[in-house]
Amino acid sequence: MRGTRIVVLGAGIVGAACARELALAGCAVTVLERGGPAAATTAHGEGNVLVSDKGPGPELELARLSRRLWPEVLDEVAAHRPGAAAAVEWEPKGGIVVATTGEGARELERFAASQRAAGVAAEALDPAALARAEPHLTRDVTAAVAYPEDAQVQPSGAAAALLGDALRAGAVLRTGCDVREAVTRGGRLTGVRTSLGLVEGDAFVDAAGPWAGELSARLGAPVDVRPRRGEVLVTTPMPPTVFHKVYDADYVGAVGSGAGDLQASAVVESTRAGTILLGSSRRRVGFDDRTRPEVLSVIAAKALRLFPSLAGVPVMRAYGGFRPYVPDHLPVIGPDPRLDGLWHAGGHEGAGIGLSAGTARLLRDLMLGGRPDLDPAPFRVDRPAVLGAVEGETR
Template sequence: MARVVVLGAGMVGAACARELALAGFAVTVVDRSGPAAGTTAHGEGNVLVSDKGPGPELELAKLSRELWPAILDGDPNAAAAEWDPKGGIVVATTPEGAAALTEFAEGQRKAGVTADEMDAGALAAAEPHLTRDVAMAVRYPEDAQVQPAGAATALLAAAVRAGAELRTGCEVLGAVRRGGRITGVRTSAGTIEGDAVVNAAGPWSGEVAKRLGVRLDVRPRRGEVLVTAPMPPTVFHKVYDADYVGAVGSAAEDLQASAVVEATRGGTILLGSSRRRVGFDDRLRPEVLSVIAAKALRLFPTLAGVPVIRAYGGFRPFVPDHLPVIGPDPELDGLWHATGHEGAGIGLSAGTAAVLRDLMLGREPAIDAAPFRADRPAVQSEGENL
């Protein structure tokens, strides 16, 4: 039985561990902290197709959206994932935004995404508390949400039931090599041997790769979220303004913000989102939180005066060309990567794990994996963390 060491116990690492364990690998999951303690615990839980234009990432998103219900169906820990296929609504509040959204949605439809334009009556019925100052709205019934930490824990539990072992408090220090091949990792808790190693360390993947002796240009990009006090039902879909797509696709280092509003099963409302390139600076910035709140109030004026009970931020694994990295390392035999999803890792994790499993088994994945390869220029460039 081939032994695989998965570095990272967040959502992507958990999904990969589950798929590989079910495929018959002897899996050991290693994390310097604990399950879902990093990026996964600091996200919103989005499983989206609405924010991705035609191309490889959308194909990965469609595959993931197809896989998620099947993964959770019958799982004894599925309730913790809080799967909610509530759908999403994207709104434009200006004529220019409406024109851009129209073009974007048309391209998605051609790629197989359901994107339904909504008139004022349908929008008011779907979201009665949303501003009426909307130039255009598109509904995406395939969008869904999970509780990130609960979903990752469920996937890890499934991996453990399939024979995987979880080791926490293990920081990766370096690679064990033999004959030009990685045969394990040196950690703060000792050496862990394996026939293959999967780097699923999220925004820390670039540093982990460096410690293993290879190049991988994955950088941290920070995002913040506000959480309101529990409320009566107020927001019924994931609702965001059309600027969100531009913020996701931007490579700018300065603040990129847009309104993203959605409720949780517990009744709180999550307000996002922001993206900033600040390294691993984890300080919350009041001016950033103020921008997020102001943009959210433009969409839902009725939230004015609602208490915000907490704010949190986290780092997302950013790649300059905005595509995940899935596949073998070009320099070190036996090393594989599953990272670089930025803020989409929760939703893309299921498809990522399936693609990685097939590649490691020498099978043809359900989608073309070539765009995600680790030897592409954007990933092998002289990154700022290398």
């Protein structure tokens, strides 16, 4: 398949990761992006590389594959571009999940036990160990579990490193390029008409994140990927205060919920620059990008329950972004059975940063006839949640 012309539609972190894998495999890769690289969903995330929030099943397997691949990928980037690798700000600092009620403790312990059975390192912390790990955390905790495999990156830096590696391997990037319609021949996708003209190829990868549903509809093969909005607060730089990614056990329920109204939970973590990120929220509001003060208030209140000492700390900014939501909460990775030549890599919701490395490797193996590291069947395109929109819900 060396020399195969592959067009990646989207230059967020998933598109960048896919472009890198395919370019390094010898394909002639073109990346089309209607805005700027990593300027949309990727730039509005927290940079999580997590296993702690995923129960046993295919998404956890993809997360574990990605967690194994991330250090390998960064070592490869560093061999040619050490500055780009450093800008990723890889922090394998681990995560701590806490419960603050009796019921929450029981659920967290059950969830952690199921993850251990699936091979995840999940270590119960007693009050003394928790206090040593996070001295500023509230003592009103009923259970705590440490996840040493959790890590963090700077999202835009990570995407830039991956895309830069793809370009070094020969990929071509076209920005300001809006895809408008498909060009087919004999039932096969052979090109796309864009705002910059016709782009032809042997295969096309829809990696448009929350806009994947809209883009796939333009191409004549719609998938049910919708935007789900999330917001984050950012404090001013502080002395070392939060040493892991710390979140309330409610976060797992919010991630897995399909409710359209506000789902919020406490997620608190520091960055290398000293700021503290406070999340998180999930709302299905279409592409309404207005910031809602009442949502930010809920996020702040939940964060303060975990870290009361943050009460007087200034918040210097707030940001929000759209995550690509699929009703069954599984990514969409693989060929489209309705349109030969069209492939999908998306639907990761808020986990796209962490899952990008594994997604790209799986897609590469599927496209080029390699042997995948995990079973691709659960991520297939022709499953009910992907091909059939839920009646009565808006995109």
